Amino acid sequence: MTQNLSPATPLVGRDQELARLLGVLERARGGEARAVLVAGDAGVGKTRVLDEVVARAARDGMTVLSGHCVDLGDVGLPYLPFTEVLGVIAGDARLAEVLAAHPVVDRMLGGGTDAARDSRLQLFEGMAGLLADLADTAPLLLVLEDLHWADQSSRDLLRFLLSRGVFQRPTGGVAVLASYRSDDLHRRHPLRPLLAELVRLPAVERLELRPLADAEVARLVRALEERPLPETTVRRIVERAEGNAFYAEELLAATDTEAGGVPSGLADVLLIRFEQLSDTAQQVLRTAAVAGRRVEHDLLREAAGLPEAELESALREALGRQLLVPGDGDTYSFRHALAREAVYADLLPGERARLHGAFARLLTERPRRAETAAERAHHYRESHDLAEALTASLEAADHARRVGAPAEELRHLEAALDLWSAVDPSARPSGEGHNRVTLTLRASSAAAHAGAAHRAVALTRSALAGVDQEEDSELAARVRYTLAGNLMTVDNLSAAYAHSSEALALIPAEPPSPTWVWAAATHVLAARHVGATDTALRVAHEALAVAERLGVTDARADLLVSLAALEGGGRRSPQGRARLREARDLARGSGNAPVELRALFNLAVGSFEAGELEECLPWLTEGLDRARRSGLLSSAYPLEMRYLRLVVLYTLGRWDECVRDAATDTEALPTAGGYATAPAWYVSLARGDLTVADRAKALQEGPFDWMGTLVAGIVRTDAAALAGDPEAAVERMRFTVEALTDDAGVRPDVTVRLAALALSAVSDRAVELRLKGDEAGARRWADTATELVELARASAVRGTDHAPQGPEGMAWLARAEAEWLRAGSGPDVEAWGKAVAAFDYGDAYELARCRLRHAEALLTAERREEAAVEAAAVRETAARLGALPLLERADALIRRGRLSDARGDTASPLTAREQDVLRLLARGRSNRQIGEELFISGKTASVHVSNILAKLGAASRGEAVAIAYREGLIAPEPTASG
Template sequence: MIGRKAELGRLVRVLDEAAGGLAGVALVGGDAGIGKTRLIRELIERARRRDFVVLVGQCAELGDALPYLPLTDALRGAAGEPGGPVAVGLAARPVLTRLLPDSDAGPADAATGALAQQRLFGSTLSLLSEVAEQRPVLFVLEDLHWADRSTRDLVVFLTRMLQRERVCLVGTYRTDDLHRRHPLRPVLAELQRLPLVTGVEVPPLADEAMATHLTGLGAGDSHAIDGVVRRAGGNPFFAEELFAATAGSERLPGTLADVLMARVEGLSDTAQQVLRVAAVAGRRVDHEVLRAAAGLADGPLEEALREIVSRGLLAVGRQIGYEFRHALLQEAVYDDLLPGERTRLHLTFAGLLTERGGSAAELAHHYSAAHDLRGALTASVEAGRRAIELGAPAEAHQHFDRALADWAHVPDAEQLTGTDRVRLTLDSAAAAADSGDYHRAISQLKRLRQLVGTAELVAEINERLAYYQADADETAGMLEAAHTAVAALADEGESPLLARALATYARTLWINERPQEASATAVRALEVARRTGAVDAETAALVSLALIEEVTGAAERAEELLFGAAAQTSANLSINLRARFNHARVQYERGNLAAAGKSAEEGVRLARETGLTWSIYGTDLRFLQYLVHYVDGDWTTAETLANGFGVRVGTIAEAVLSSFALFVEVGQGRPAAVERLRWLEPFWSQDELVVYMARGLAAEQAMWQGDPATAWTHAQAVIDTLKPFDAGLIRIAATGLGALAELAADPHVGAEQLRVLRQRADDTLALGRYAAANGMSGARGELGPEGRGWAARAEAEWHRVHGTATPEVWRAAVEGFSFGFCYEDARSRWRLAEILLETGDREAAQAEWAIATEIAGRLRAAPLGQVLAELGRRARFSIDAGGDERAPDERNVLASLTGREREVLALVTAGKSNREIGERLFISQKTASVHVSNILAKLGAATRTEAAAIAYREGLAQSSG
């Protein structure tokens, strides 16, 4: 490697880190011909010598015509090694196998569009992770400047999701091709600011290095070499071509195209003809296709190819075919074709690929270049349908739009495509929405609804318009569109379309804060769906109705409805996961942690089995599973689940997911929380949930750091963001009141400052009380146990601000969190211990302090442990001394147990084995064993029988039976 030591060194360092268990990404940029491919080839050789699994995929100038082309290319090469780790992994992932030519992966799954894309992304990540467990992986994607939108999205996804996998991801791109509006530009800008990403810019070779390089190529006098060095501008490929073109000649061609064509013109006429045909095929061409397109007999063709290969213009490809030595050469030959020649050859290739079953995307490309509108229309529609199946909605939208542009010029378009213009526009809009381009989808449907008159089409178009507007939070005209969809079917009788329109109308009514109308509409949608067998609409209506029932006060009824929704087997996987998430969420909010954990685990399993771990509801289910374990005190499992919640975030969805991990990180006082909050800060102005999660926990962290003023600033910002009836206000009000209490307790605070603080406390408590009492529709129904716990905490913190706190108000907070929220139970006991000391009840204070200390130690909640230790030092508490000073307080024997441990103890008392306990509570036998050991230690029991006797004595067995 001449003159590239520094660049190669940076790439090797990324490779080393990947081998050591820290995933890395390298983006290699440089002008065409500057030596990127040679650099990557050297990296690949080094990786292979170190037993890396190497995957190499190349983008083509066809661009968006062929979605996932480099991934397909890489997998096709790996699939050719039967028994290899990639081939084995592919066999278990039909969604990836389906990308390969001649795949026998079976029919496409029910998931299409965005869901199919999420499944494909998740499957790619899991494949790389699985292979990396056996051997480290180098995954190279070349020429990303030609990548399709879905491939670019995949690169972004992998860059953000790869963490500790032994994977090195490398992408190359041409800097001279990146014009101001090039779609790769924002992707590079987004990725290159991430610490995981190493940017490698390949500069021009220095003159001395270039001269050394040319000398090594072969004979040549110093005068000729000096001339080439001066003209080449540091570009190795340009220099090599100049050097070859001037061999035996004094003439120095001018432009790079001239240089390249000078090489071509040195070929025989037949060889030039073959090379021109190959250039129309693209960077690579299959031998049999080339043979048929060139129209030559085997003898002349092989002689021409031998001449071309010997001159280094084509190389024998990895498959049965040939590839141009460099993309610039293919471009130069293609650009030199006459217009008529180009059109004729594209049409020839289109005909050949049609006969041989070529991909619809390639056919669309060739027919379009050949100006054959009928062929282009048919192929574009088929390519769009194929892209939808593969999970490439952006490319599908592009194909459908191209077909719509040609539609008016093809008289028999409907017969050719098997669809009509309205249906094709609906498909195009759906693809746009699936790719995240809601603006385009909405704009297409708004134009389309002015062109149709039949009731069914009016209903369908307006229903989809309202649905996409709801997804895009574009409320203007949304309710009117949804109402129009329902009204259009008023005289048409019941149908699945009516059920779907009603379900969407109910959703839009709910978004517009009209719960009574939303409820009535959802009930009607449910009835129509059941009578017409519209399972998707039925599930959607059940979920909508349950959400309404939950907010209007019938939480038990909401759980019943969601149980029914979760039990449905809808073809729409997104609706299935949405139902399961909401079912688990309602169980959690009703305080049934065990049931919520089971439901969340089942939902996560469904998401994993269907490849939708990274879909919206797949992600929500994983967070809910994390939250259950955070609340029930199993922080070890919660921490394991949070390993996939990336710190370095770049999108709102990633920011939401990342903010969840703050619960344990702040609770344990980890430095990682500081970095996570720094990455989340830019999103505080962009998303309400990120503000609530991240700034709410930033307030908690500031409190532990002794900075209540900053804590109040964060809490106030969250309060200003939430709606008055949002139940989240209860928690943030309690947090803010805690900060105000600390400010009020400062001995240096003046009388006027204290008055202001107490007024703020009054206002904040009023907000919390209003949210606790009022939902969207007015009076709030049953407040869940966690809500009651935070409401009690807010009241107690308000009393701290005013200096009127009593043990009773803090006992109410402890009782509020007694449903199993270990951490908040311990924090409330800390404050209760403080106030008991102030009132002189030392014995009761020590009992509360001991329980809180035990929980803090078990959770490794360092900040809480530190303040408890300080309280213990001031009060001269000792856990051991407490045991010596008095007989055990029988009332508190079971108080140190978590909610989950109480469940385990009840089953121990019933005589269940660890295996049976695990099956009953949906935990592993090992986890059950750990719980039993912890219970014995806390109760001071030597055996399970002794622990059972204590449980009987305290009434646990009877109450749980």
């Protein structure tokens, strides 16, 4: 239910806003897709402006669809505004045929099967396809009101539609107008991050409805009242309204009563109008306020307990006062949400509970439509009928699961768990799965599906606290190995191993059982992670034999994945990858998508670890496609695969593709966190944007997230090194390693990379101090370098058998060793040659950075021709990637060492853009003309000209051109005569 101005209210003071919105409609009629987020305080006139736009759109032949969000406290109605839109479409004979072509969206209306969770993306794409097809028949206007009350699934669907869905399809034109109360958005409001994402999209803009000026409020008040008003009355309304059109209208209405003075608060104003009604009408409004956003006529009659004639008389009175407005389908709703809130707040506690109970019972007596379960749960809870609230919450969770809304399923399950202990055991739902432990396990599964890994861990810990292992050892084991699996997703590896050990001990191996097999499979994975290879191998082979004997195919596949990493050459060997392909096929045949995704992830990682980056991408594509079709995109392995895909693109130097794909991750995986941001930040940092370090810092300041901490550590350590701040680089590296080290003291693999990055800044400082003659200072930093290289050496190997990391880890170790030698004694040609060779597996940027150090070492060794070749290669890579800081360092080395002379050619110290500007300078262009030809501002052109003068050591534009001709940076252009 929304609060709005009357459609008859004149639209005052909104000419600019209306013109802007009508311009969006005009562009939609021209075939464009645009969206406007309409913000403003409650009562400022958002709905009135939208009503005007809707009326004009309808007159112009556009298809208009509207949906509203609703406040039901902590109870969510999944996809509510979109189900309202679908209801309108289904009821319009002209549109029903289009709807029939998209049966998948029927699940939003409660249709479909329990498999709906497994096709959430299909649901989203179905909605996008439906809207696109509607737009093909006529330009479409979609209006969504009160987004501040939107449920998470509706927010996710809106994100999809605006960033990838209907806005990415060729249509006949779509306009989306979505309103929300800006004064309701506290710092942690879930809508805030979504708005921040959406306004960055090119097709989305924000429109803020500001309070009206005093003169406009006065004009509005006079326009609303036919009779002349005393100036003092108008002035007092203007003062009280404070620019809010709704306040003004309500204050004006209150002057037409015999009540005393005008109250200072809006609630008081609303209650004055309410109290002017008859007792029966007040009773009806109190009952309607408890119903929520809207109420059906017969439901209101039964809840109020009034004869039809009395109800109709009361409703006519309320409608006449415009406190209620009629709606579609024989329904009524409050004209303003704030009016409903004020009436509801004025109820006595006992009266409120009694009316909630009446609505709950009436809804229960009706056909048990699944979509009413959330409302019934709300009413039963507010009426203090906790047993029925528990039952309805579980039904609401089932409904959320069927429509593919895991976040809402989790919320309803947690509500049920909160109620569980307050409900008498005899009144709790009975049947399999209806006990606190199994419900908690189900909630942890929903959390994992929603991408809330840490919440999944907390819920499983709660289940562990409630399980009685003596009474049900099998359930106790299942809880423990589930907890172990969840702990591994957040990299708490030692704790995972402890719990998997306990799980295996609780279930005897004989007689064999599927529970023991899965406990063993989880223990194998945990043992491998903590380096207990012998244990992992022994248990894996034993469990594999049992799985084959019992025919537990998916567990067999899971064990084969673990063995592929444990035996022979590991998952990067041909034998290991053959075993992984077998596991993939077994998991697919058994229908176990999570195990299949694990096999595909390991196939991709095996290729990556073997340095076969191009071969890695098809496995990732297959895995992510399978995750989409299974509804598991937010679970652990798809998150890892998405991240790995972006890392591979980054490593291969396909940076623009990497950034573009990363930009879609927030839409596709709203809970991805560091998985989505990291590779794009790596690109930004390499291209010279050091401010990403500040954005990365936020990942370390919030609640602990393992991946976010890792990403922030890499970005912030490298940023400090690039800024020449070794103190900060070392501090950030140590902080990150400590944060990621598990309870058993096992450091993360990324330690070797972090140490190498910090060593870069440390060796720079040591070399700088040595050149200044400060040997003591240089030795102190050399000692720091020794500490860091030892840390890198220790983390470059894994487990008790000291197996080395893959090519990437060993490449970072080679770089760390070379930086250590540079800090202690200066650039070492051989060490940097090894680092170059190590990164030659495919990491374009890190290879170039090592080649620059190699060129520096060759130059120091007077091997200038070889140094020139290396520096030129670095320059070519940096220019191709757009890595400006690296390009500038390469140019500086070329100039300092006169390496262009050594190669017999000229390496320009200018960037590609500066060379473009230089050519136009040579033609005598002004800054303004340069800007026009290069499509940049004159101010930006001026900055480029200043940079050119500084780099060439010129005092004027003419001198810069002369130097450029002399040094061969530009060639004379032929005249008209040739």
